[in-house]
Amino acid sequence: MEHVTIDAIDPFTHPTGATSGGRALSEALGTTDVALNQYDLAPGESTSGGYHTHLDQEEIFYVLSGTMTFQTDAGEIEVSAGEAIRFAPGDYQHGTNQTSEQVTVLAIGAPDTKHDWDQIRVPIPCSECDADALGVEFASEGETRRLVCPDCGTKMDIPN
Numbered sequence: 001m002e003h004v005t006i007d008a009i010d011p012f013t014h015p016t017g018a019t020s021g022g023r024a025l026s027e028a029l030g031t032t033d034v035a036l037n038q039y040d041l042a043p044g045e046s047t048s049g050g051y052h053t054h055l056d057q058e059e060i061f062y063v064l065s066g067t068m069t070f071q072t073d074a075g076e077i078e079v080s081a082g083e084a085i086r087f088a089p090g091d092y093q094h095g096t097n098q099t100s101e102q103v104t105v106l107a108i109g110a111p112d113t114k115h116d117w118d119q120i121r122v123p124i125p126c127s128e129c130d131a132d133a134l135g136v137e138f139a140s141e142g143e144t145r146r147l148v149c150p151d152c153g154t155k156m157d158i159p160n
Helices: 025-029
Strands: 021-024 034-039 058-066 067-070 075-080 085-088 094-096 101-111 121-122 136-139 143-150 155-158
Touching: 034 121, 058 067, 058 075, 058 094, 075 085, 121 155
Parallel strands: none
Antiparallel strands: 021 034, 034 101, 058 085, 058 101, 067 075, 067 094, 121 136, 136 143, 143 155
16 A cells, blocks of 8 residues: 655656646556546646547546646537546547636546557648658657657657
8 A cells, every 4th residue: 555645746747848737646656557647737737748649548637626628539628626537548638727727637547657658649640651640759858859650650850
């Protein structure tokens, strides 16, 4: 059994560069089969770097306070305190705080505690082949991030 105080966990910066107040509860609790993060989002902040999907992981967002707005394949969906939303592997989504108040949300991902970044896609077509979504490649700190076609390997730099 593990027990943590959430406020004692240092916030992290998302690998995509998002600076929201995320806390990695799964790391602090030592989970092996589920990812659990808490986000305290100021107005305009988000839980990720943009509209994306995970091919290998489902995600559930449970709003503890405030209202999150999710861009989805079905359009915008507002999720308020006491409500939850689930995204299956392959469902595109991006959650942001579009209100003037802070939002606190739990993000639950399964299976696994860490994303397999090779399994994330953004809905941008490849300029060289028929692929309709590109993967994300993270470089060392300070280096340019890239979008990579999983079919033909074409790379496109993302400005920092």
